[in-house]
Amino acid sequence: xxxxxxxxxxxxxxxxxxxxxxxxxxxxxxxxxxxxxxxxxxxxxxxxxxxxxxxxxxxxxxxxxxxxxxxxxxxxxxxxxxxxxxxxxxxxxxxxxxxxxxxxxxxxxxxxxxxxxxxxxxxxxxxxxxxxxxxxxxxxxxxxxxxxxxxxxxxxxxxxxxxxxxxxxxxxxxxxxxxxxxxxxxxxxxxxxxxxxxxxxxxxxxxxxxxxxxxxxxxxxxxxxxxxxxxxxxxxxxxxxxxxxxxxxxxxxxxxxxxxxxxxxxxxxxxxxxxxxxxxxxxxxxxxxxxxxxxxxxxxxxxxxxxxxxxxxxxxxxxxxxxxxxxxx
Numbered sequence: 001x002x003x004x005x006x007x008x009x010x011x012x013x014x015x016x017x018x019x020x021x022x023x024x025x026x027x028x029x030x031x032x033x034x035x036x037x038x039x040x041x042x043x044x045x046x047x048x049x050x051x052x053x054x055x056x057x058x059x060x061x062x063x064x065x066x067x068x069x070x071x072x073x074x075x076x077x078x079x080x081x082x083x084x085x086x087x088x089x090x091x092x093x094x095x096x097x098x099x100x101x102x103x104x105x106x107x108x109x110x111x112x113x114x115x116x117x118x119x120x121x122x123x124x125x126x127x128x129x130x131x132x133x134x135x136x137x138x139x140x141x142x143x144x145x146x147x148x149x150x151x152x153x154x155x156x157x158x159x160x161x162x163x164x165x166x167x168x169x170x171x172x173x174x175x176x177x178x179x180x181x182x183x184x185x186x187x188x189x190x191x192x193x194x195x196x197x198x199x200x201x202x203x204x205x206x207x208x209x210x211x212x213x214x215x216x217x218x219x220x221x222x223x224x225x226x227x228x229x230x231x232x233x234x235x236x237x238x239x240x241x242x243x244x245x246x247x248x249x250x251x252x253x254x255x256x257x258x259x260x261x262x263x264x265x266x267x268x269x270x271x272x273x274x275x276x277x278x279x280x281x282x283x284x285x286x287x288x289x290x291x292x293x294x295x296x297x298x299x300x301x302x303x304x305x306x307x308x309x310x311x312x313x314x315x316x317x318x319x320x321x322x323x324x325x326x327x328x329x
Contacts, residue, residue, distance in 0.1 A: 035061045040054060062128060129158040152178070221325055278297070297311070
């Protein structure tokens with residue numbers, strides 16, 4: 001009996017991860033449209049290309065490079081705007097298509113939508129400058145997603161035109177949003193100089209209080225861990241289910257595995273009862289959207305009819321998804 005009891009307690013200590021506490025930093029989405037293929041003034045030229053005199057081939061678009069840095073520094077989620085009909089890979093051909101869309105005030109159909117837009121408080125919107133304009137697909141995105149009440153922050157890449165008036169265009173298109181001052185970075189810099197790109201983005205984010213600090217992320221992980229502990233005490237199965245990644249399994253020292261449903265079932269039916277916890281020797285490390293927590297945790301519990309307190313080593317792992325720290329194996 002005691003062997004089984006210890007196995008269950010150790011199981012809980014090792015596998016209770018976390019989700020982000022509700023009253024923490026804003027939930028951020030970094031939306032961007034970007035083209036790989038041929039781009040102006042960057043990449044490797046290809047023989048026979050109609051754009052060979054001024055464009056080269058790149059594997060990842062300039063704006064995508066910028067978006068990745070913003071997501072890393074804010075802890076935000078990434079969403080790429082893609083059109084049902086992709087823009088041509090050849091740069092000269094893409095410019096012709098872009099001009100046709102401008103001339104007809106087109107709204108290119110998007111290949112996917114942000115399904116959980118209501119979850120986000122802040123939306124960064126990124127794009128290249130084509131013909132001195134932002135791509136028409138950006139209008140499609142703004143008109144097909146409800147951004148009411150959100151904070152919107154534009155960013156873009158260019159080759160000499162800066163924002164090219166797009167800040168005012170977005171402010172006019174989104175009158176029910178708070179639109180903060182955007183940032184423009186030369187495409188060649190975003191593509192070829194990651195250190196310079198980061199040095200330009202960091203102070204911009206800091207000025208808006210959008211940069212994720214390690215200390216802030218560590219506090220979120222701890223608050224989330226404590227939220228799960230409390231949910232176990234309260235037998236709040238709905239919250240526990242939300243905070244654990246689907247497919248998570250729970251393994252006893254004996255090697256026996258339980259699914260979420262089996263494990264939560266024993267909490268719900270009173271087989272496992274938790275009354276208090278105390279966290280000591282805490283260490284939290286955060287790397288982007290991944291985090292790990294280690295500590296000594298004293299649990300006061302009654303399981304399988306036996307009561308007691310046990311101090312055990314804890315290791316817990318988290319991934320931040322849609323603004324929440326979610327537990328996983």
